[in-house]
Amino acid sequence: MKICVFFLLFLLCFFAVPAIVLYLKMDFRNRKKIKLSEMTDEQICEFMESVETGEEADFSSDDDMNDPDFEPNEISPEDERYISEVVHQIDEDESAFLNKADNFSLNLNAIKEDLPSTSPNEEVEEASGEEEPSTSTPRLKPPKRARSPLPEFDCSGPFIVPSSGGFSGTAITKDSAEFSKIIWRKRSMCLHVNEVAFRGDSSLPSSIKELETPMEIFRYFFTKKMVDKIVLESNRTARNVDINSKFITSGEEIYKYIGIHVYMSIYRYPNLESYWGPNAFQPIAKTMPKARFMAIKQYLSFRDENTRAKKGEPGYDALFRIRTLSNFLNTRFDSVPKTARLCVDEQMCGTKI
Numbered sequence: 001m002k003i004c005v006f007f008l009l010f011l012l013c014f015f016a017v018p019a020i021v022l023y024l025k026m027d028f029r030n031r032k033k034i035k036l037s038e039m040t041d042e043q044i045c046e047f048m049e050s051v052e053t054g055e056e057a058d059f060s061s062d063d064d065m066n067d068p069d070f071e072p073n074e075i076s077p078e079d080e081r082y083i084s085e086v087v088h089q090i091d092e093d094e095s096a097f098l099n100k101a102d103n104f105s106l107n108l109n110a111i112k113e114d115l116p117s118t119s120p121n122e123e124v125e126e127a128s129g130e131e132e133p134s135t136s137t138p139r140l141k142p143p144k145r146a147r148s149p150l151p152e153f154d155c156s157g158p159f160i161v162p163s164s165g166g167f168s169g170t171a172i173t174k175d176s177a178e179f180s181k182i183i184w185r186k187r188s189m190c191l192h193v194n195e196v197a198f199r200g201d202s203s204l205p206s207s208i209k210e211l212e213t214p215m216e217i218f219r220y221f222f223t224k225k226m227v228d229k230i231v232l233e234s235n236r237t238a239r240n241v242d243i244n245s246k247f248i249t250s251g252e253e254i255y256k257y258i259g260i261h262v263y264m265s266i267y268r269y270p271n272l273e274s275y276w277g278p279n280a281f282q283p284i285a286k287t288m289p290k291a292r293f294m295a296i297k298q299y300l301s302f303r304d305e306n307t308r309a310k311k312g313e314p315g316y317d318a319l320f321r322i323r324t325l326s327n328f329l330n331t332r333f334d335s336v337p338k339t340a341r342l343c344v345d346e347q348m349c350g351t352k353i
Contacts, residue, residue, distance in 0.1 A: 114277065150340050153197040162192045198340035208336065221332045222258070227251045230302060237301040247299055253288075257296050260284050 037049070075083075211217050231251055238247040263284055264275065275281045276290040302325045309315040317323055 085243060116178060151197045153195045153199060154193050157192055157194045200338060202337045202339045221329060224251065226328050227254050230254050233303055234299050235300040236304060240301040247295055249296055254297065256287050260293065
């Protein structure tokens with residue numbers, strides 16, 4: 001029995017498969033090759049109409065809603081009521097938006113009407129071909145917040161002597177008198193108005209008003225007296241390092257040296273030697289040779305090193321080398337009057353007025 005079945009399957013495969021392949025080949029040969037690119041629009045329309053379809057459709061296009069095969073799903077009354085509410089809400093929102101747009105356009109028209117019209121001279125300029133002056137709506141800036149009034153001195157109140165602090169920053173230890181004056185409080189400060197009222201004079205003195213150029217302002221702080229001190233200490237340092245040294249500088253060279261550092265802080269080069277290299281920065285290269293600049297840099301000093309106290313000894317000052325310069329500059333800075341409203345960057349302040 002199994003042999004018969006196997007034999008029948010073999011005959012079926014042996015005769016049926018070649019017959020199917022032959023039929024497909026014949027059908028492919030009978031097909032016509034059509035190139036749409038070589039056909040005109042009228043020929044393409046005639047060809048599309050001549051194509052036979054399995055079933056004739058009763059509707060003209062895919063957009064036709066009268067599709068006989070279309071079976072809509074049933075909509076429950078609740079869904080239908082919900083859809084109608086959503087459509088109604090959309091209509092209301094659209095009408096409200098249109099009303100706001102109309103009001104906005106009316107307001108713009110009212111603003112334009114309030115603007116001054118162009119004068120006859122402007123009409124003549126416009127006719128002559130010049131640019132028409134802008135008539136756009138002026139940009140309204142929010143008003144700035146008014147500053148709080150400064151506290152005024154109360155003559156009937158207690159007399160309080162103003163204090164400048166007197167903090168020097170030298171030799172501050174837990175046992176020093178300056179450290180004991182520091183009071184840290186975690187409560188609100190209740191001060192009398194006379195303790196915070198500004199009683200200074202912010203008017204500039206005549207010596208500052210007469211300054212006109214940036215160089216004059218710079219020389220007001222770095223005075224000739226301070227520069228001569230730098231020259232003296234720099235020459236002294238050169239002799240202390242090498243008694244046979246021929247290094248001697250002058251005040252004019254010190255001013256040039258400071259000016260070169262100002263240039264270097266603005267125009268940044270990869271290294272110090274680049275300012276005098278093949279692509280040298282000419283304002284620096286023409287002001288001072290590289291060897292002279294390095295010599296001043298080596299011996300520059302502000303104070304005699306022989307009077308310096310070592311660490312752990314009485315009178316030791318970590319800022320010994322620049323203490324003379326810092327004290328002198330602080331004195332010159334204090335000569336400029338301060339205003340009542342003064343803000344110092346990076347400050348820690350318990351109260352702001």
